Amino acid sequence: MKYLLSVDGGGTKTEFYISDLQGNMIDTFTTGSTSIKSVGGDKSYDHLKAGIKWLKETYKITPDDILMGVFGMSGCDSDNDYQMILDRILSLGFTKDNVHLCNDGVLAFYAQTQGPGIVVIAGTGSIVIGIDKQGEVKRSGGWGYHFSDIGSGYWIGCEILKRTLLYCDNCHPYSPVFEQVRGYFQAESYTELPYIVTEIKDMNQIAGLAYEVVKAVEEQEELSINILKDGARQLADQVAGMVKQMDLSEIPKIVFSGGVLKSKIYQDMLASEIRQLIPNQDIQFYIQKNRPSYGGIKLAQRLLEKKKEIVLQVFTGGYLSKETTYEEVESKLKPILEKIKVTKVIIGWSVDEELYKKIKLLVHKYQAELYLWMPIFSETGLMEPVSFLQDFRGEEVKSYQLKAGENFEFYCPNIKQNRESVKHIYEKHFSKIGFDGIFLDKIRYSSFSNKITGVFSCFCPECMKKYQEKQLDTDELRMEMDKVIEGLEGYDGHPLKCLTYEDGSYRFDNPIWEKFFNCKADFIYDSLKEITGYFREQGLKIGMDVLSPFLTHFTGQDLSRLKGLTDFMKPMMYRITYAPAGLPFEYDSFLSGTTSIDTDTVRREFNQLLGIKTSGDNRFDLDFVKSELDIMERMDIPVYCGIEVNRIKDVVPADPEYIKDTINSLSQTNIKGFVLSWDILSAPEENIEAVYHCFGGRGEMQ
Numbered sequence: 105m106k107y108l109l110s111v112d113g114g115g116t117k118t119e120f121y122i123s124d125l126q127g128n129m130i131d132t133f134t135t136g137s138t139s140i141k142s143v144g145g146d147k148s149y150d151h152l153k154a155g156i157k158w159l160k161e162t163y164k165i166t167p168d169d170i171l172m173g174v175f176g177m178s179g180c181d182s183d184n185d186y187q188m189i190l191d192r193i194l195s196l197g198f199t200k201d202n203v204h205l206c207n208d209g210v211l212a213f214y215a216q217t218q219g220p221g222i223v224v225i226a227g228t229g230s231i232v233i234g235i236d237k238q239g240e241v242k243r244s245g246g247w248g249y250h251f252s253d254i255g256s257g258y259w260i261g262c263e264i265l266k267r268t269l270l271y272c273d274n275c276h277p278y279s280p281v282f283e284q285v286r287g288y289f290q291a292e293s294y295t296e297l298p299y300i301v302t303e304i305k306d307m308n309q310i311a312g313l314a315y316e317v318v319k320a321v322e323e324q325e326e327l328s329i330n331i332l333k334d335g336a337r338q339l340a341d342q343v344a345g346m347v348k349q350m351d352l353s354e355i356p357k358i359v360f361s362g363g364v365l366k367s368k369i370y371q372d373m374l375a376s377e378i379r380q381l382i383p384n385q386d387i388q389f390y391i392q393k394n395r396p397s398y399g400g401i402k403l404a405q406r407l408l409e410k411k412k413e414i415v416l417q418v419f420t421g422g423y424l425s426k427e428t429t430y431e432e433v434e435s436k437l438k439p440i441l442e443k444i445k446v447t448k449v450i451i452g453w454s455v456d457e458e459l460y461k462k463i464k465l466l467v468h469k470y471q472a473e474l475y476l477w478m479p480i481f482s483e484t485g486l487m488e489p490v491s492f493l494q495d496f497r498g499e500e501v502k503s504y505q506l507k508a509g510e511n512f513e514f515y516c517p518n519i520k521q522n523r524e525s526v527k528h529i530y531e532k533h534f535s536k537i538g539f540d541g542i543f544l545d546k547i548r549y550s551s552f553s554n555k556i557t558g559v560f561s562c563f564c565p566e567c568m569k570k571y572q573e574k575q576l577d578t579d580e581l582r583m584e585m586d587k588v589i590e591g592l593e594g595y596d597g598h599p600l601k602c603l604t605y606e607d608g609s610y611r612f613d614n615p616i617w618e619k620f621f622n623c624k625a626d627f628i629y630d631s632l633k634e635i636t637g638y639f640r641e642q643g644l645k646i647g648m649d650v651l652s653p654f655l656t657h658f659t660g661q662d663l664s665r666l667k668g669l670t671d672f673m674k675p676m677m678y679r680i681t682y683a684p685a686g687l688p689f690e691y692d693s694f695l696s697g698t699t700s701i702d703t704d705t706v707r708r709e710f711n712q713l714l715g716i717k718t719s720g721d722n723r724f725d726l727d728f729v730k731s732e733l734d735i736m737e738r739m740d741i742p743v744y745c746g747i748e749v750n751r752i753k754d755v756v757p758a759d760p761e762y763i764k765d766t767i768n769s770l771s772q773t774n775i776k777g778f779v780l781s782w783d784i785l786s787a788p789e790e791n792i793e794a795v796y797h798c799f800g801g802r803g804e805m806q
């Protein structure tokens with residue numbers, strides 16, 4: 105059985121909360137402080153260990169049994185703190201995969217509500233923490249008692265103490281609260297009081313004065329009212345600053361937490377100050393009543409929902425390329441494998457046995473699987489004899505050259521030799537390496553990016569025979585294709601005269617299109633059935649590179665059938681790639697290839713048919729991509745969504761903001777994971793940092 109664990113590590117005590125996966129509490133356990141700043145590294149580690157021991161002895165639960173452990177730790181402020189505390193947690197037997205470390209304040213928020221929102225904590229110290237839509241954490245204040253932590257118990261204590269001491273020195277008018285201060289320190293007189301105060305070493309003792317101030321406020325004592333109001337105003341400033349920083353479009357939810365903010369008067373003052381600063385009057389205030397450790401369980405559940413697998417894709421060059429060295433791959437891959445949990449690495453397809461053997465050792469060391477990335481109906485011609493696709497006029501389909509070493513030729517799936525050549529390449533060059541799986545690329549006909557004739561294929565003698573078997577009228581089909589090219593009978597402004605698009609399928613004005621594309625899908629399926637059968641015999645798992653459902657129809661990919669041949673699929677959701685397989689490029693090629701008039705009108709109409717919204721930023725509609733992933737989800741396909749992390753000048757302008765935006769948004773779908781495509785070797789460091797930001801298993805403290 106698996107469990108959730110929440111650890112609320114405070115400055116004075118630490119609470120362990122263990123629950124089942126539904127969040128039902130099994131038990132709690134309290135031990136001493138685990139704040140490295142309050143009790144130091146050794147003691148905090150001992151207290152953590154005590155909790156883990158309790159779990160093992162009482163419930164026989166070990167860190168292995170914990171699906172997600174949320175550690176909300178006081179004193180976890182900087183990257184240094186984070187690393188130091190994380191190392192200690194990991195040495196208890198947890199892995200980066202089942203630990204989420206954050207500041208303890210985050211738990212107080214989740215104890216009461218779900219993000220996005222803000223939590224204001226005023227206890228001994230104070231801090232304002234913002235949690236955005238994606239669960240990312242920002243902070244304000246809480247930088248230490250001496251210079252920050254305004255509005256906290258310690259700050260209020262100092263404010264009143266300063267004035268009391270001035271009064272003791274005859275520099276301040278009398279105020280009744282001073283009597284309470286004198287009583288608090290058990291001083292016989294105001295002459296003795298300063299001598300007692302100078303001896304104080306415990307912050308908490310000063311923070312305790314805040315409760316005297318609150319008491320005095322309840323009795324309408326003026327000086328105390330002013331101090332408390334000042335604290336509330338400054339805390340409200342921090343909240344307003346946080347709202348600005350977070351760009352909250354929804355109604356802000358604000359949670360009040362911490363000892364001093366248990367005071368109703370202080371809560372009211374703070375709420376009223378916040379209302380004055382934030383124009384949105386619909387703010388919802390919550391008082392943190394549930395225990396913070398319960399918030400950790402809530403957060404653990406949320407993180408599990410969000411957790412996606414990560415797959416890396418590495419391009420070592422085309423078959424004939426020999427440029428990529430092991431050192432290059434290692435220097436790029438190792439830091440990623442160290443930092444985040446990667447489950448698969450897809451690599452190919454230069455012919456270099458030694459390179460892959462070394463990489464296999466590296467990848468296996470991090471418990472990831474290694475897949476050979478291999479093009480099936482393309483590229484083979486560089487190594488073995490092949491037969492090209494023939495278009496409807498009997499000409500060979502021309503290629504689109506993306507870069508040297510990758511030819512983007514397409515071969516007919518119906519020609520036995522083409523399939524045998526693929527197997528032969530594998531046998532000869534890759535079979536001795538010991539890959540865990542094979543990742544099949546270009547398992548389709550050419551798309552519109554090879555011009556319209558690429559789609560109006562294949563008409564080789566072998567294919568003609570097969571069309572006849574399937575009773576496809578090729579004469580009519582050719583005539584219809586001519587009409588498209590000539591722009592006759594309404595084809596000029598209406599792509600293939602598509603009528604509807606639903607669940608990944610099109611209906612056309614002339615049903616011959618459907619028949620034609622179904623034939624292509626049959627041929628690809630039959631051909632892949634043989635090829636995947638061969639690879640299964642070699643003991644390999646199988647993955648497939650596929651197009652987004654709205655493009656698959658035209659290239660012979662029937663995802664609902666192909667899923668039976670593969671362990672997973674990677675739809676290429678390249679929203680900004682202007683090259684083959686890139687969504688904007690393929691879509692443009694489709695529209696411009698099939699029509700001849702007024703592109704804007706055509707686009708507007710077809711956007712409507714598909715449900716695509718255009719934005720000004722040249723990125724393919726994210727909501728549409730989500731709906732495409734939903735289609736695959738309904739087909740029950742294990743999906744690892746391919747997104748670009750590499751940057752290629754004038755082709756793929758992927759930057760950190762694009763990557764974060766895409767990952768965070770698509771994480772809300774039911775996909776199993778992401779494939780960081782299509783070449784991690786050409787991903788700039790800042791793009792990889794963006795990936796860490798999304799998958800680092802931590803709430804970033806900024």
Ligand SMILES: [Zn+2]
Nearest residue numbers: 516562564567
């Ligand atoms: Zn053919």
